[in-house]
Amino acid sequence: MRTTRRPPAPPSPTAVRNLGILAHVDAGKTTLTERILFATGAIHRRGEVHDGTTVTDFDAQERDRGITIFAAAVSCSWSGHRVNLIDTPGHVDFSDEVERSLRVLDGAVAVFDAVAGVEPQSESVWRQADRHGVPRIAFVNKLDRAGADLDTAVASIRQRLGTVPLVVQLPVGNEDAFTGVVDLLRMRALLWHAGSDTYETGQVPDPLREEAVRRRRLLEEAVAELDAAALEEFCATSALTERTLVRALRELTLRGDGVVVLCGSAYRNRGIEPLLDAVLAYLPSPSDMPPVRGTADGTDQERAPDPAEPFTALAFKVTATATGRLTYLRVYAGTVRKGDCVRDGATGRTERVGRILRVQADRHEEREEAVAGDIVAVVGLKTARAGTTLCAPGHPLVLEPPSVAEPVVSVAVEARRSLDTGRLSAALARLAEEDPSLVVRSDPETGQTVLSGMGELHLEVAVEKIRGGHGVEVVVGRPQVSYRETVVRGVSGLIHRHVKQDGGAGQFAHVVIDVEPWEGAGFEFRSTVVGGRVPQEYARAVEAGCRDALAEGPLGGFPVTGLRVTLTDGATHSKDSSEMAFRAAGRFALREALRRSAVELLEPVAEVTVTVPQDGVGGVLGDLAARRGRVSASTAGSGTAVITATVPLAELFGYASRLRGRTQGRGTFTTRPAGLAPVPAQVAEVLLTR
Incomplete structure (x- = not known):
């Protein structure tokens, strides 16, 4: 007799971790995600970003550009727990993807480069996580790089993020000689040998024993200062047990009073397993989260993270695939099964859930149901958008949707052939549906279709999607900033x-x-x-x-x-x-x-961080001044200088190629939004007379 294998029952909410990977571009988020999937057995071959073979960077543009553009969800198992993981973009132009992801996550791993420390976008995503109250642990990556230094990276976490770093590991070796870490809680060494994917546990190496004891003492003192129960034990015995440390570190993480810091090298597959153990030990499960709050009939209501509660979920992402429209959901309460009808909390419209999928980036695994704490994709919803609350038909509720940033850059787009005008309109409508930070409007004066987004790269990606994904050739105008x-x-x-x-x-x-x-x-x-x-x-x-x-x-x-x-x-x-x-x-x-009234013109400005060789500093400073930039800081390192300036966004178009030309290709820069600033009178006069 032939039997059909049924999928396993969903794990209890206490055995689930909904986790995001956050960082500045090139800090190693996607490589870390790939190594986590490999370590947990979710994949059997490690992909590489530079080869375009990673699981989460599956879009053609992501592989061509070597950066994460779209938040990708994957799922894996570790020590009897289900880990739902979202790899988020690191580029500032895609910060809205990070915002929507943070809205539905319970915890996060913030990744920092061991050489650069806290970079501009690292700070931005950290502040985003602060706004959402998402507990975090930190992973200092790339300890195998030349110039890597854990203490310097930790100091930048303390200074720039205003949090208390609680370092629980000590590197064994540095740069090319980095081979493992010392676990300061259990006072043991974890060593990875060349060519091996597993580590061996042993005693702390003699050269590091005294330093490990000193750092363990510093950790105990830091925890005792922040946790009342730990302070009581420390005063009584002058030490803290491993059990007390683990409990206190977890509570401090959940309260946001400190951040546990681990270290390693994702590229060399070192430090991944201890990081996964830390995720389970310190970050919250859905059951640890407070009941989700929403409104119904003008009154505030709560839903506990319990599968027996009325079904409540938030749609945070919508994508169109060859197999249908996927709506990504975070289930906060209750249970939904294949074939169930769900209600749009805001409009009252009812739709049927056709299929429920556990997402593995661009691959999917069918499920019969999803319960409180799950992150899944469903097929069959035609009108749900990012931010839509879905609930049981008899128990309406509306949750607060993710916030959407105002676009700052616009371009005019039109179909190269008049016959494609209708297809272009359909493509733009689908883009705006998938990415709420893209805004499409018609200019009343010129009649042109205007596409607005978060930056030049954001719009480049959108236009390329129209050309490649929808087969429409478009003509694009020069970017224009959004004045106020x-x-x-x-x-x-x-x-x-x-x-x-x-x-x-x-x-x-x-x-x-x-x-x-x-x-x-x-x-x-x-x-x-x-x-x-x-x-x-x-x-x-x-x-x-x-x-x-x-x-x-x-x-x-x-x-x-x-x-x-x-x-x-x-x-x-x-x-x-x-x-x-x-x-x-x-x-x-x-x-x-x-x-x-007296009214003035405002323009969007950006904080620009430029890293250049020492011999190129003069030219870069002159160029920034010509672009109306105001330099706020300049620091010198070993052969390089880091310049921070505030520059009007309108003056940054084409800056990448100009910087490469002035520094023989050795200069790099990053930007992040810095709000709005008054336009100088002479510049405003020119703008307003065009």
């Missing part, structure tokens, strides 16, 4: 009466508003009207009208940001007042107020 306008000096007591009478019911709305600068990004609205002169529903309509007016400022038609509008007074008519009338009044009132 802001209020420098506002107005008070601006009165606007909206009266319209054209037969039948008329429109009447009377509003009085104050406009002033606001330090926060975006827009704040408040109402100080008393006595019911403007009912609450009409005040909300005034706010909606003000938001309409923010789309175009008085200087150059750019969006307006950084202002506060206060509704101070108003009046209604018993028959002719309506929400529509007050929305129109709010729109016209703010437009008039902006025309009377």
Whole structure:
């Protein structure tokens, strides 16, 4: 008799780790992910980034460029636990992929280069994880590189990230002689021999014994300072046991009061197994996380991470594949089975789950069900987007969606052949669906289709996807930055009466508003009207009208940001007042107020970190000054210098090739967003007269 092998039951939420790999570009995230998959038996042959053979960098552009562009989910098993792992991009242009991933992760491994330490994007993703409250451990990678130094990297973690590094390992050897680590908790050596994929455990080498004892003591003292129970034991015995250290390190990690630091070389496959053990020991399981909070019918509700709770999940990624549309879900509560109907918490629309897949990058394994704590992909959902809450039909709930950054660079795109215009529109719509940080709009003045994103590389990748993935030849205009306008000096007591009478019911709305600068990004609205002169529903309509007016400022038609509008007074008519009338009044009132206010132009700026040989410093500084850059720091190393400057994004187009030319190809640079800054008057005059 022939039997069908059923997939194993999902593990308990306590035996699951939902883990992200975070780092600056080229710190070794993808190589580390590949070695984790190899160590856990999920793959049987190690791939290499430079060969384009890694599991998670499966997209053709990722393999051509040698960088991670799209967050990729994989799954593996270690010591009886299921590890769901997301390899995130390290380039600043794809930080929105990191944001969506962090929204659904329980823990993360932050990877640092043992030579460079904390790099700009490392700091950015660390701050993103802080905002989401994601516990982290650190892995100092590339200890086999020339110039690698664990202590220097740890010092940069302490200084730049403002956290307490708790180092639990000591390297055995350095650079080419790096062969293993000393485990300071168990006071043993883990050594990897050349050509071997496994390590041997032994005694701490004699030359390192005294140093290991000293570092163990430093670890105990640091933990005792941060943990009350550990301090009590330390005062009583002048030492901490391994059990106490493990417990305290886990609690400190979960609270974010410290970060456990391990080290190794992913490329040489050294330090991977201890890192996996640390993931299980210190990072939380879904059961350790608090109940997820959402809203239903205007009230706050919670769902515990329990398979018996009503089903609740958040869609965080959507991709179109040859086999259908995949919607990636983090299941927070309950259980969903193949064939179940699920409800969109926001719209109330119900759809059927056709298939449930455990994802291995571009490969998938069918499952019958997914339970609380799982990260899976489902087939069959046609309308769900990134940020959509899916729930049991009888138990609606809406979770807070991942935030989406505003795009800063735009290009005009059009089909080379007029016959492909429809296909281009469909391709752009699919791109925006898969990547919410890409915005497609039509320019009302030129009629051109404008594609906006987070940077030049982001847009290059999107355009290449249109050409390669959708087979549409496109013509692309020169990149343009997204300028903004802001209020420098506002107005008070601006009165606007909206009266319209054209037969039948008329429109009447009377509003009085104050406009002033606001330090926060975006827009704040408040109402100080008393006595019911403007009912609450009409005040909300005034706010909606003000938001309409923010789309175009008085200087150059750019969006307006950084202002506060206060509704101070108003009046209604018993028959002719309506929400529509007050929305129109709010729109016209703010437009008039902006025309009377002092408004200035803002431009996006970036923090640029340039690494150049010492003999190229002068030329680089001159070039940065010509690009309106303001140098904030310059440090010299062994033969190289690191220059940090704030530069307008508009001046950075083509900088990569210019830097290579000035440094004979030896200079490199990285950028990260640094907000908005006023445009100098002479530059603004040129921009506004184009």
